[in-house]
Amino acid sequence: ENIMIGDRLRGTTPDRGRASAMLERVGLQDHAHKKPAALSGGMRQRAALARTLLEDRAVVFLDEPFSALDAGTRAAMQELAVELLHGRTVLLVTHDPAEAARLADHILILSATGVQSWPVPALRAPRPVTAPEVWACQSALLSHLRGVPA
Incomplete structure (x- = not known):
């Protein structure tokens, strides 16, 4: 129901x-x-x-x-x-960089300073979690969100 x-x-x-x-x-x-x-x-x-x-x-x-x-x-x-x-x-x-890297056609990061576009892997979603491009995107995105150089 x-x-x-x-x-x-x-x-x-x-x-x-x-x-x-x-x-x-x-x-x-x-x-x-x-x-x-x-x-x-x-x-x-x-x-x-x-x-x-x-x-x-x-x-x-x-x-x-x-x-x-x-x-x-x-x-x-x-x-x-x-x-x-x-x-x-x-x-x-989502707050999960892995989810964004796996599923998104476009990633937009929303923050107190504005909106930033982020590149997505070239593979079609849903991307394999084990794909190197997904790992690279996830890693770079997490580093960016933490303010740590990639």
Whole structure:
């Protein structure tokens, strides 16, 4: 019910089959009957991601959508999001240089002094975490954010 709230708020009939398939994609099919309070933080975050992905909008805002997930689940959910959001405009807010290096088509660093564009690896997202270009981007970005010469 939680991930179909958009349809209910709009007064449209939710597609339960599509919602069930989305719960399966995020690994929550065995927990569909549970209330949000009965889920772990990572499970709640996957439910929120499922709710967003179910909306099927042209423009999507994701604010730290993977932050509470363990490393393996995080990588899987990043790949799912890239797959399902392909061709859309996505604004992903993250504090994780590795996530930005792996997923971004454009990186913008927001700070008290303004906005700075940062180069991304030439590979297509989602980039392999083991790609040297991803490591180099992540390392340089983290050094920059810490104020340490790369």
